[in-house]
Amino acid sequence: MVRLKCAGCRKENCNGCSLYQQINTGKNEASIFPKDFIPDRGSGLGMAFDVGTTTIAGMLWDLEKGVQLEAATRINPGRYAGSDVISRMTYVRGRAGEREKMQRLMIGTLDDMAREAAKTCSESISRVVIAGNTMMCELLLLESLDGLSRAPFHKDYEGSRSYKGRELGFTYLQEAEVIVLPAIEGFVGADALSVHNCMKHMDGRSRVLAVDIGTNGEILLFGKEQNYVCSAAAGPALEGAAVLCGMGASQGAVSQVKLAGSFPREDIFCSVIGGKEPKGICGSGLVDALAVLGKIGVMDETGYLRTAAEARKAGVREQFCRRIRAQQGENRFLLTDEENPIFLTAGDIRQLQLAKAAIRAGIEMLLKKEKITGEELAHIYIAGSFGSFIRKESAVDIGLLPRIPLERISHIGNCAGTGASMALLSKQMVKEMEQDAEMIRHVELADEDGFQACFLECLKIR
Numbered sequence: 001m002v003r004l005k006c007a008g009c010r011k012e013n014c015n016g017c018s019l020y021q022q023i024n025t026g027k028n029e030a031s032i033f034p035k036d037f038i039p040d041r042g043s044g045l046g047m048a049f050d051v052g053t054t055t056i057a058g059m060l061w062d063l064e065k066g067v068q069l070e071a072a073t074r075i076n077p078g079r080y081a082g083s084d085v086i087s088r089m090t091y092v093r094g095r096a097g098e099r100e101k102m103q104r105l106m107i108g109t110l111d112d113m114a115r116e117a118a119k120t121c122s123e124s125i126s127r128v129v130i131a132g133n134t135m136m137c138e139l140l141l142l143e144s145l146d147g148l149s150r151a152p153f154h155k156d157y158e159g160s161r162s163y164k165g166r167e168l169g170f171t172y173l174q175e176a177e178v179i180v181l182p183a184i185e186g187f188v189g190a191d192a193l194s195v196h197n198c199m200k201h202m203d204g205r206s207r208v209l210a211v212d213i214g215t216n217g218e219i220l221l222f223g224k225e226q227n228y229v230c231s232a233a234a235g236p237a238l239e240g241a242a243v244l245c246g247m248g249a250s251q252g253a254v255s256q257v258k259l260a261g262s263f264p265r266e267d268i269f270c271s272v273i274g275g276k277e278p279k280g281i282c283g284s285g286l287v288d289a290l291a292v293l294g295k296i297g298v299m300d301e302t303g304y305l306r307t308a309a310e311a312r313k314a315g316v317r318e319q320f321c322r323r324i325r326a327q328q329g330e331n332r333f334l335l336t337d338e339e340n341p342i343f344l345t346a347g348d349i350r351q352l353q354l355a356k357a358a359i360r361a362g363i364e365m366l367l368k369k370e371k372i373t374g375e376e377l378a379h380i381y382i383a384g385s386f387g388s389f390i391r392k393e394s395a396v397d398i399g400l401l402p403r404i405p406l407e408r409i410s411h412i413g414n415c416a417g418t419g420a421s422m423a424l425l426s427k428q429m430v431k432e433m434e435q436d437a438e439m440i441r442h443v444e445l446a447d448e449d450g451f452q453a454c455f456l457e458c459l460k461i462r
Contacts, residue, residue, distance in 0.1 A: 048417065134183040217362070289344050
C-alpha cells in the first residue's frame, strides 16, 4: 500500500498540515523605511503584497499620510500543489486547468486580505503593488511559465505590469490599479528586487550581503562595480517542513534550543512559543538544534548523528548520550523530555544540511564573482520570514552564514514587504526598480563552474 504524503509538509497522515496554522512570520510588523525615502502625496488607501512561496504578507497604507494602517499574513493557498516553486510549477503545468485554479485561489486570498485589512476604513483601496518570486507573479498574471520550466531559466514577462483589478479577476479590488513589480531573471523575482530597492537606500555600501532566507531563498551582493543576485532552492526544511517533528512558528513550537547550566551538569533546554508543552519544532529551533548537536559532539561535521555507543567512545558526556535513540532504523536525538518528545532524526539533519548548503553555496558563488571572501564583507543582512527569528550565532555556527563578527550581522525583517511598500507609495520607486531589474547581474548557480563541488563542501556543519 502506498502511503500518501501531504503536499504542504510532506508528512504521512497529516491532519490538515501544521503549516496551515496561524504562524508567527515577522511579516506583520510595521515597515521602517530608509531615511532618504520620500513618499508621494497620494489619496485614499493602498495595499502592498509580498507573495512568498509559503506565506503572503499584506500591508494597508494611507496614501496621503504615508502611514501603515494594518498588516496581515496568510498561508499561500498554492501549497496544496507542493511546498516549493519547482514542485508547484510541475503540478500546474501537468494538469489541465490547474494554472487557472491556482491563480483564482491566489487572487481570492489577496482580495480577502485587502477586504479584512480595510474593513474599518471609510475609503476604498485605489492602488495595489504586488511583489513575489517570479513564479508567483507569473501565476497571478496567467503567464505560460514556459521560461521557468527548463534550463536556461528565463522570466516570461518584462518590466512592471499594470491592470485594473477586475482584469486579473479581483472582486473587492476590482476598481483598484494593480501593479505587479518586475522580476530580475530566472527564479529571482520582484521580491528580491524589492529587497535590493530597500537595501540600496538603507545602506548603500559595497561588499554588503543581503540573504532573504525562505523556501526559495534569494541572495544579493552589492559589489564595487556590479550588484549580483542568485536564487537558492533551499526547500521547506528551514521553515519546519520536511522534518519529522517540524511545524510552523505557532503555539507549541520549540523556537529556541540552547545549552544552559554549569559544567558538568550542563544540559539542553528548549523555549516553546506560548510557554506550554511542545508540539513540534520550527525553523529557528531547528537551526539552534543543529548548532547544539555539533557543539556537544553527538553529530560530526559531515552531519552524521552518532549512536549512543559511538558518542560515548568519542567522549560525549553521558547526559547527552542518553538522549540518543535508535528507532525505526535510524538514530534520533531527543531534544525535550520523555513526556513530550520532540526529536531530530538523522534524516532531518540531512534535509537541513541540504537547505543550508543551498544558501551557503549561493553566497560563496556570489563572493567568487566579486573576488572576495566572506570575512571581507562589510555587513550581512538577514531578511525573510524565517530570517527574522534565526539566531545569528547559530547561523554562523552551522555554516549557513560566513564567519564574521556578529556585530556585522543584522536582521532586517520583511525587507521585501518594505520594498514593495516603497513602490506603493512612490511612482519614482517603480521606475527605479524597472531600471535596476535590467542592471543587476543574475547568476544562475547551476551554470557556474565549481558549484557542485562548492555545494558538497557547504554540506558540512561547521
